[in-house]
Amino acid sequence: MIAKVICYALNGLEGVPVEVETDVNKGVPAYEMVGLPDTAVKESKERVRSALKNSGMLFPMNKITVNFAPADIKKEGASFDLAIAVSLLKASEQLVGADVKDTVFLGELALNGDLRPVSGMLPILISAKGHGFTRFIIPAGNAKEARFMGGAEIFPAKTLAEVVRHLVGIAPISPLETCKFTVNANSKSSADMKFVKGQPVARRAIEIAVAGGHNVLLMGPPGTGKTMIARCLPTVMPDLNFEEALEITKIHSVAGVLGEEGIVSVRPFRTPHHTATTVSMCGGGNRVVHPGEISLAHGGVLFLDELPEYKRTTLEALRQPLEDGVITVSRAGGTFTFPARFMLCASMNPCPCGNYGSTDRTCSCTPAEIRRYRKKVSGPLLDRIDLQVEVDNVSYDELTSTETQESSASIKERVNGARRIQHHRFEGSNINTNAEMGERELSEFCRLSADGDKILRSAFERMALSARARARIVKVARTIADLDNSEEILPKHVFEAVSYRIYDKIG
Amino acid sequence: MNVTEEQALVWLCGCTPFDYRERAHLLRAAKSPKALFEDFEKFSSALIKKGESGVYNKQRGSRETDLARLLADMERKGRFAVTVCDADYPESLKAIPEPPFVLFGEGRRELLKKRKFCIVGSRITPAWAEKIGKQISEELSERFAIVSGLAEGGDSAAIAGALGSGNLICVLPTGLDNCYPASHAALKERVKKNGLLLSEYPMSESAKKYSFHARNRILAGLSEGVLVLSAGLKSGTLITANAALDYGREVFALPHNVGVAQGAGCNMLIQKGAGLVTSAEDIFWSFGIESAPREQAALPPEEEKMLAVLRENGELHVAELAEKAGMKIYEAAAVLSALELKNLAVKSGGNKYAAV
Numbered sequence: 001m002i003a004k005v006i007c008y009a010l011n012g013l014e015g016v017p018v019e020v021e022t023d024v025n026k027g028v029p030a031y032e033m034v035g036l037p038d039t040a041v042k043e044s045k046e047r048v049r050s051a052l053k054n055s056g057m058l059f060p061m062n063k064i065t066v067n068f069a070p071a072d073i074k075k076e077g078a079s080f081d082l083a084i085a086v087s088l089l090k091a092s093e094q095l096v097g098a099d100v101k102d103t104v105f106l107g108e109l110a111l112n113g114d115l116r117p118v119s120g121m122l123p124i125l126i127s128a129k130g131h132g133f134t135r136f137i138i139p140a141g142n143a144k145e146a147r148f149m150g151g152a153e154i155f156p157a158k159t160l161a162e163v164v165r166h167l168v169g170i171a172p173i174s175p176l177e178t179c180k181f182t183v184n185a186n187s188k189s190s191a192d193m194k195f196v197k198g199q200p201v202a203r204r205a206i207e208i209a210v211a212g213g214h215n216v217l218l219m220g221p222p223g224t225g226k227t228m229i230a231r232c233l234p235t236v237m238p239d240l241n242f243e244e245a246l247e248i249t250k251i252h253s254v255a256g257v258l259g260e261e262g263i264v265s266v267r268p269f270r271t272p273h274h275t276a277t278t279v280s281m282c283g284g285g286n287r288v289v290h291p292g293e294i295s296l297a298h299g300g301v302l303f304l305d306e307l308p309e310y311k312r313t314t315l316e317a318l319r320q321p322l323e324d325g326v327i328t329v330s331r332a333g334g335t336f337t338f339p340a341r342f343m344l345c346a347s348m349n350p351c352p353c354g355n356y357g358s359t360d361r362t363c364s365c366t367p368a369e370i371r372r373y374r375k376k377v378s379g380p381l382l383d384r385i386d387l388q389v390e391v392d393n394v395s396y397d398e399l400t401s402t403e404t405q406e407s408s409a410s411i412k413e414r415v416n417g418a419r420r421i422q423h424h425r426f427e428g429s430n431i432n433t434n435a436e437m438g439e440r441e442l443s444e445f446c447r448l449s450a451d452g453d454k455i456l457r458s459a460f461e462r463m464a465l466s467a468r469a470r471a472r473i474v475k476v477a478r479t480i481a482d483l484d485n486s487e488e489i490l491p492k493h494v495f496e497a498v499s500y501r502i503y504d505k506i507g
Numbered sequence: 508m509n510v511t512e513e514q515a516l517v518w519l520c521g522c523t524p525f526d527y528r529e530r531a532h533l534l535r536a537a538k539s540p541k542a543l544f545e546d547f548e549k550f551s552s553a554l555i556k557k558g559e560s561g562v563y564n565k566q567r568g569s570r571e572t573d574l575a576r577l578l579a580d581m582e583r584k585g586r587f588a589v590t591v592c593d594a595d596y597p598e599s600l601k602a603i604p605e606p607p608f609v610l611f612g613e614g615r616r617e618l619l620k621k622r623k624f625c626i627v628g629s630r631i632t633p634a635w636a637e638k639i640g641k642q643i644s645e646e647l648s649e650r651f652a653i654v655s656g657l658a659e660g661g662d663s664a665a666i667a668g669a670l671g672s673g674n675l676i677c678v679l680p681t682g683l684d685n686c687y688p689a690s691h692a693a694l695k696e697r698v699k700k701n702g703l704l705l706s707e708y709p710m711s712e713s714a715k716k717y718s719f720h721a722r723n724r725i726l727a728g729l730s731e732g733v734l735v736l737s738a739g740l741k742s743g744t745l746i747t748a749n750a751a752l753d754y755g756r757e758v759f760a761l762p763h764n765v766g767v768a769q770g771a772g773c774n775m776l777i778q779k780g781a782g783l784v785t786s787a788e789d790i791f792w793s794f795g796i797e798s799a800p801r802e803q804a805a806l807p808p809e810e811e812k813m814l815a816v817l818r819e820n821g822e823l824h825v826a827e828l829a830e831k832a833g834m835k836i837y838e839a840a841a842v843l844s845a846l847e848l849k850n851l852a853v854k855s856g857g858n859k860y861a862a863v
Contacts, residue, residue: 200826366630390856459848480837499847
């Protein structure tokens with residue numbers, strides 16, 4: 001008898017339906033798998049055999065053929081185990097009366113029959129729902145992640161035996177209850193802008209950066225709190241909505257870094273070390289393509305501490321995703337596109353010894369050394385960082401002062417206000433923030449007054465700005481005007497925007 | 508080939524590997540450059556035996572070829588040589604104890620006849636001092652040819668100010684073919700185009716430890732006065748200032764904050780009697796030159812207010828400035844940015860601003 005069971009394979013962030021067909025024939029006992037399974041799938045033979053035996057089922061001593069359809073895509077991983085076991089049981093007539101036709105089976109089997117969680121559960125469920133499937137049997141370990149998807153019957157099972165009892169109707173499993181999404185539910189971070197002492201200039205820059213979705217570079221002597229400020233960035237950003245959270249969760253689920261909570265409810269903050277390779281940053285892999293750090297930072301912040309220490313090729317690879325918001329990774333196994341709309345926050349010392357511009361310590365670097373150090377970061381990358389600010393050396397008095405600063409929550413309110421204006425401005429387009437504006441939007445929404453244009457012209461000549469840098473200044477000026485609730489971009493907005501391009505002045 | 512006195516000097520300074528002392532020694536022995544060229548073997552034997560800096564024992568024929576090749580090369584590259592025998596060799600340079608016998612040059616030779624003023628600064632010069640230096644250089648270059656090195660920091664500020672008018676002389680520590688620091692090759696080209704490059708060394712000579720010291724004596728020797736923009740207590744810039752004092756030239760310095768290492772040398776010079784300079788007028792005044800007062804465009808009230816605060820308090824952090832001017836910090840940043848673009852303020856490291 002032939003049995004057909006539906007399972008899902010992962011292709012980038014998309015789930016692809018795979019039909020597992022099993023035929024049990026009379027003949028010399030044999031166990032064949034066809035349809036482009038990879039090693040991990042082939043190894044399921046032994047797991048399924050033991051799991052059946054240890055769950056009190058019979059492993060048929062016949063000629064067994066398992067086929068995966070469609071045959072043209074490569075099947076990877078252990079998530080097919082449950083589907084194979086169920087189809088084998090069905091084909092050997094051990095599941096009398098059970099209906100397995102429209103159910104999707106997902107899960108890896110342990111030798112004793114336990115079901116183990118698989119990665120990429122949420123993207124698979126979302127894709128399958130899109131394909132019209134509404135009934136799923138999944139490992140209990142994936143339940144937390146799955147319960148955020150409504151409109152489907154999802155049955156979490158701990159063991160293969162439980163699945164069998166459910167299917168034949170002896171002991172039905174109760175379906176998962178849909179869980180409502182609460183933002184910041186799993187916030188563990190204790191970062192808050194109120195703990196950042198002093199730093200008036202950096203605070204303001206952070207506010208502008210978040211309000212307009214701009215990238216930001218923090219430059220300052222070692223130990224002045226650059227990292228601490230960066231960690232506060234997610235706390236100032238607007239709250240995630242459910243769609244964003246799902247999208248981020250999908251990426252994290254595929255990468256297998258999803259936490260206990262099952263959904264990402266706070267904006268991600270990723271800090272890859274400067275030894276990171278281009279592949280770890282952008283995504284890749286031999287057969288299975290994993291999303292890289294920039295995709296894991298999607299919707300949140302990618303913090304690059306000590307920017308000049310990163311490998312040049314790694315940094316240059318960021319240029320295209322910074323413009324497009326997606327990264328396309330091509331490998332022999334296929335081409336995969338991952339979302340990568342992140343806010344870049346970088347930090348660096350002003351010079352190799354770190355004391356350039358410091359009041360109490362002398363810088364021992366020669367101008368040539370400083371130039372060499374700064375040249376490690378390429379101009380085109382810097383051009384994409386709209387705000388460049390110096391972080392102050394904090395004095396002892398400031399450090400020990402008990403006076404609390406403005407909290408993240410109150411900054412966030414202003415940010416939300418500016419975002420509302422932008423939302424209104426870009427309604428009906430696929431642009432969300434000022435930083436994403438193109439040439440067309442610039443000429444439409446960022447018309448400068450004659451005075452403003454004069455200022456920009458003089459800045460342009462004096463600082464030898466590139467055309468791209470000019471556009472960046474205008475975008476920042478637009479954001480500053482939004483924070484100011486001003487329809488027009490006034491000269492003071494342009495002046496302030498110019499003051500955040502220190503690299504052009506001293507670089 | 509009949510060699511003139513001037514050509515013999517060009518040969519001695521452009522084709523032989525000797526140092527200044529050895530050349531002087533040879534010239535003293537031979538009485539005239541021409542005689543030295545003709546009977547070089549006779550005078551050189553003593554030196555060659557000592558085996559000091561390099562051996563040059565070429566026959567007269569080879570000497571002639573060397574000289575002809577150098578002259579042809581200079582002709583082709585549009586370079587020239589000014590010898591002590593020439594009419595346009597600067598008188599002020601002749602007056603110093605060890606004047607170079609020959610100066611190789613490229614660019615506007617006529618600048619040698621102009622009045623000359625030297626502006627130098629150490630390689631690490633604070634941003635405000637660079638800005639003031641540039642401004643002073645720009646104004647002085649209307650009356651003087653500005654003399655400077657080609658280094659980073661203070662020298663670059665002086666060059667930036669005078670490049671526009673082209674009244675600019677840069678003296679190199681290397682031969683004219685080379686550039687030190689190498690990163691200033693493009694700057695060197697611009698000076699060549701607008702102003703004048705000078706060097707006392709053979710064309711392909713590279714920079715040696717002593718050549719900076721030797722070059723500084725030419726900087727001071729050429730000029731009627733020297734302005735030091737910044738100098739540490741051990742800065743090479745002080746060599747130029749001390750040379751200028753030795754030669755009886757005027758020395759000026761920018762005053763710096765007490766305790767700032769890069770300004771300690773300047774303050775020491777002022778203590779010893781150097782002229783304290785805050786603007787080009789101070790220098791014009793001490794040379795008895797009347798300069799037209801510069802008019803100042805009217806500023807918006809908040810910029811006026813911030814400028815007053817800046818002038819009253821010196822270098823301050825933007826937060827303190829904002830408090831004193833009664834503005835929000837980001838408003839202050841915008842106003843300061845405006846002043847900066849108008850050349851009235853300058854931003855130094857660590858979010859601090861100063862008036863210019």
